Amino acid sequence: MDYQDYGINDFLLDDSFCQYCAGINPVATDFWQNWTNAHPEKASDIAKARSLYYILNGQITPQKTAADYQVMEDVFARHQQEKQLPVKSSNIRPLWWRLASMAACLLVVIAIYLHKTKTQSAQQYVSAPGRKLKVNLPDGTTVILNGDSRLTLGTGFNKSARNVNLDGEGYFVVKHNVAIPFTVHANGISIKDVGTIFNVKAYHADKTVETALIEGKIAISMEHKKEEVLLNPNQKFVWREPSAVSLPAVHPAYEVKTLTHTATDKADATETDWTRERLSFNNISLKELALSIERWYGVKIQIENTAKTEGHFTGSFTHSNPEQVLEALRLSGGLNYRKEGDVIIIY
Amino acid sequence: MVDKSNEAGTWEAFRRGEDGAFQCLYREHYVGLFNYCAKVSGSREMANEMVIETLLALWDKRDKLPQVNKVRSYLLTCVHFTILQHYRSEKRRETVQSISENFTDSVFDYEDYFIRLETKEQFKKQFFKAFNNLTARQKELLELRYYLDLSYDEIAERCGITKRTAYNIVFGALDVLKKEFEGTDTQGIDPHFLIFSLLFLTFSLLN
Numbered sequence: 314m315d316y317q318d319y320g321i322n323d324f325l326l327d328d329s330f331c332q333y334c335a336g337i338n339p340v341a342t343d344f345w346q347n348w349t350n351a352h353p354e355k356a357s358d359i360a361k362a363r364s365l366y367y368i369l370n371g372q373i374t375p376q377k378t379a380a381d382y383q384v385m386e387d388v389f390a391r392h393q394q395e396k397q398l399p400v401k402s403s404n405i406r407p408l409w410w411r412l413a414s415m416a417a418c419l420l421v422v423i424a425i426y427l428h429k430t431k432t433q434s435a436q437q438y439v440s441a442p443g444r445k446l447k448v449n450l451p452d453g454t455t456v457i458l459n460g461d462s463r464l465t466l467g468t469g470f471n472k473s474a475r476n477v478n479l480d481g482e483g484y485f486v487v488k489h490n491v492a493i494p495f496t497v498h499a500n501g502i503s504i505k506d507v508g509t510i511f512n513v514k515a516y517h518a519d520k521t522v523e524t525a526l527i528e529g530k531i532a533i534s535m536e537h538k539k540e541e542v543l544l545n546p547n548q549k550f551v552w553r554e555p556s557a558v559s560l561p562a563v564h565p566a567y568e569v570k571t572l573t574h575t576a577t578d579k580a581d582a583t584e585t586d587w588t589r590e591r592l593s594f595n596n597i598s599l600k601e602l603a604l605s606i607e608r609w610y611g612v613k614i615q616i617e618n619t620a621k622t623e624g625h626f627t628g629s630f631t632h633s634n635p636e637q638v639l640e641a642l643r644l645s646g647g648l649n650y651r652k653e654g655d656v657i658i659i660y
Numbered sequence: 661m662v663d664k665s666n667e668a669g670t671w672e673a674f675r676r677g678e679d680g681a682f683q684c685l686y687r688e689h690y691v692g693l694f695n696y697c698a699k700v701s702g703s704r705e706m707a708n709e710m711v712i713e714t715l716l717a718l719w720d721k722r723d724k725l726p727q728v729n730k731v732r733s734y735l736l737t738c739v740h741f742t743i744l745q746h747y748r749s750e751k752r753r754e755t756v757q758s759i760s761e762n763f764t765d766s767v768f769d770y771e772d773y774f775i776r777l778e779t780k781e782q783f784k785k786q787f788f789k790a791f792n793n794l795t796a797r798q799k800e801l802l803e804l805r806y807y808l809d810l811s812y813d814e815i816a817e818r819c820g821i822t823k824r825t826a827y828n829i830v831f832g833a834l835d836v837l838k839k840e841f842e843g844t845d846t847q848g849i850d851p852h853f854l855i856f857s858l859l860f861l862t863f864s865l866l867n
Contacts, residue, residue, distance in 0.1 A: 321838040322831055331806075337687055361841040365834070368787070369806035371695050378690065381708040385686050388712050392719075441705065631781075 317352060324362040334366040336375025436466040440481070443611020445587075450477075453488035454495065457588050460608040461516070482514040482608075484588045487529075497524075502552055506531040512585050519604070525549035525572055525584040535567070547572050549584060586629065592638070593629040599648075602626050603659065610635045617660040671731045675722050682719055686712070689732060692809035693739050699807075701743045714742045732814065787840045798833035805830055 316324075324330045332338035333345035349359055367374060440446035442461040449455055452471040458464060462481020470476070475495040487495045487509050497504040499515030502522045509529025515522040524533065526544040533542040533550050544550055552567040572582035573595045586593035592609050594602060603614040612635050630638055639650045639657065650659045670688055673681035690711070697707035718725060718738060728734045791799070804810045804818065805826075816823045 321841065322834040325834050326827070326831060335691055337690055361838070365837060365841060366806065369802055370691060370809070371698065371807055373691055373694065381690065381694070382683075382687070384708055385712050386683070389682055389716070392716055396720075439705075 316348065317355065319355070319358070321358055321362045321365065324359065325366060330362070331366060331370075334363050334375075335370065335373050336378040342375070436470070438464045441611060442608050450475075450488075452490065452493070452495075455486045457484040459483070459514075459587050460611060479513055479515055480517045482512070482516065482587070484510075484512045484585055486510050500552075501535065503534045504531055505534070512588075514584075516604075516608075520553065522552040523549060523584070525582060527582070527585065542567070542569065544569065547582070583629075591629055591631045595627050596625045597627075598625060599659070606635055606638060613656045615656055615658050617658060619660050667731050668729075671728060674719070675725050675727075677719075677722050682715065686715060689735055689809075692732060693735060695807050695809065696736055697739055697743060700740065701746070706746075710742050710746065711739060714739045717742070730814075732810070783840075787837070790837055790840050794833050794836060798829055798836075801826060801829045802833050 319327075329338070329341040330345060332341040336342060345359075349356060438446060438448045438456075438458060440458040440460055440462045444460055446458040446462075447455065448458060448464065450466070450470075452475055454475070456464060459482035462479070462483060464481075464483060465478040467474070467476030467478070471493060473493065475490075475493055477495075477497055479497055479499045483497075485495075485497065485506075487506055495506050497506075497513055499513055500517065500520065500522045502515070502524075504511070504513060504524050506529065509531055510527040511529070511531055512525040512527070513522070514524070524531070524544070526546050526548055528546055530546075531544050533544065534540075535552065542550060549570055549572050550567060551570060572584055583593045583595050587609070592605065594605055597605070599616065603616055606612065607614050626642075628638075628641070630641075635657065639659070642648045642659070643650060648659055650657055652658070667688065670681065670684050674685045693711045693714075694707050697710050698704045701707065701710065714735070794802075801815060801819070804815050805812075810818070812823045812826050815821075815826045819826070821829075
C-alpha cells in the first residue's frame with residue numbers, strides 16, 4: 314500500500330486513517346502518527362484530510378473521544394462496584410412488621426407521585442461554556458444563549474403569560490403578542506416586553522443585569538421599587554446588586570446608557586457582538602475579561618495576585634482562540650500567562 | 661468503524677462478560693452510536709450518557725442476549741429505545757413524536773450543524789456552498805459513512821446498492837469537497853490577531 318501517492322480522497326476512504334482521525338483505535342493512531350512523522354511532505358495533505366473528516370463526522374476528535382471514553386470507564390467501574398455489594402437479607406422480622414413497612418413504603422410512593430404530578434417539570438435550555446445555543450420557544454420567540462447560560466420557562470408558558478428565567482446571557486427576538494406579554498426574570502429584575510429584540514446579560518455569579526434594547530420597547534421593573542424604567546431602542550439598562558459597602562445615594566442601583574459601538578463597526582452594538590461570533594468588550598476590568606473569556610471559550614482562568622489588575626480593557630476578537638486573546642494581553646504589556654493542565658493562569 | 665471481521669468476536673466476548681469486552685464494544689461503536697443519539701435526541705450533551713446507559717443495560721442482561729449478526733443495527737435499536745424512555749419520562753410528548761419520525765429517514769440538518777462549527781465564517785460559507793452542490797445521494801452517503809460511521813457493507817445493504825457503487829459515490833463527493841481545502845494554508849499567523857493586538861498596545865500607551 315503506497316500511501317505516498319494518496320490524495321485527500323484516498324486517505325478519507327481508508328478505514329484505519331479514519332479511525333486514527335477519530336482516535337478510536339490505538340493501533341491505527343500509532344501507525345498513522347509514525348507514518349506522518351516519516352513522511353513530512355504529506356503532512357499538509359494529511360492535515361487537510363483530517364480537517365475534512367472532522368467536518369463530516371460531527372467534530373469527533375481524539376480529544377472528544379478520550380474524554381467520553383474516560384466518562385464511560387468511570388461509570389462502568391462504579392457500576393461494577395455497586396453490583397458487587399452483597400444484598401443483606403434477614404428473614405427474622407415477623408409478618409406484621411413486614412406488612413406495616415410495605416404499607417409505609419406504599420404511602421411514601423403515593424406521596425411522591427402526587428407531588429411530582431403537581432409540580433410540572435419546567436422546560437429548561439442550558440448552554441455549556443464556550444458554546445452558543447439557539448433556542449426556539451413554543452410561542453415562536455427565538456433566543457440565542459451565550460456560553461454557560463440557562464433559560465427556564467415558567468409554568469403555563471404561552472397561556473396567559475410568557476415568563477422566563479435567565480441565568481447567563483441571551484439575545485431575544487420576541488414574537489409579537491399583545492395579549493400574552495413576554496417577561497424575562499433575571500437576578501431579581503423583570504424585563505417586560507411585547508414584541509421586541511433585546512439582549513440580556515445576567516449571570517447569577519456576576520450579580521449584575523445589563524439589558525440592551527435593539528428594537529421595540531421594553532419596561533424594566535426592579536424588586537422593591539415602584540417605578541418602571543422604559544427603554545427606547547439603542548439604550549441599555551445597567552443594574553448592579555448593591556453591596557453592603559456602597560451607599561445607594563452615591564452609587565445608584567441602576568443607570569440607563571446608550572449602546573456602545575466599537576471603532577470598527579458603527580452600525581452594530583458591541584453588546585450584541587457575541588451573536589455575530591465576535592468577542593467584544595468595552596472598558597472592563599481584568600476580572601470581567603477573564604470571566605468573558607471563560608464563558609466564551611469554555612476554559613478556566615485563574616488570576617494570581619501578582620498580576621496587575623488595575624486598568625480597563627477594550628477589544629474585539631473574531632474567530633480567535635483563547636491563546637490569541639491572551640497573547641494580545643501579553644503584548645499589551647504587564648500581563649503574562651501560563652497553562653497548568655486545563656487551567657490558564659494570568660500573572 | 662473497527663475491523664468488522666472482529667465485530668462478531670467482540671459481541672461474543674461481551675455476552676460472555678469477558679474482561680475489557682465492555683470497553684471494546686464501546687470503542688467499536690462509539691462514533692456511530694454517539695452521533696445517532698445526538699441526531700435523534702437533538703442533544704449532543706446527553707448523547708454519551710445515553711450510549712453508556714444503553715450498553716450498561718445490555719451488560720446487566722448479557723447472559724440473556726441473543727447471538728446477533730448485525731451488531732450495529734441491534735445497538736442502534738437499543739439506543740433509540742433509551743432515547744424514547746428518557747423523553748417519555750420527561751413527558752415531552754412532541755419530542756417523542758419527532759424522535760419517532762427521525763428514526764431512519766430524515767436527512768441530517770447539515771446547515772444547522774455548519775452554523776455551529778467553530779471555523780472562520782468565510783470558509784464556512786464556501787464549504788457549505790460546495791457541500792450544497794453535492795447530490796442528495798452524495799450527501800446521504802457522506803452522512804452514513806462519516807457521521808453514522810457505517811461500513812460500506814452496511815451502507816450497501818441499507819441503500820440497496822453495491823459496495824463498489826457506494827465507494828464511488830463517496831469518492832465523487834470527497835472529490836468535490838477536497839477542492840475547498842486545496843490552496844489553503846493550514847499554517848501562518850491569523851491576520852485578525854495582529855490587528856487586534858494593536859488595540860491592546862494602545863491600551864498600554866494610555867496606562
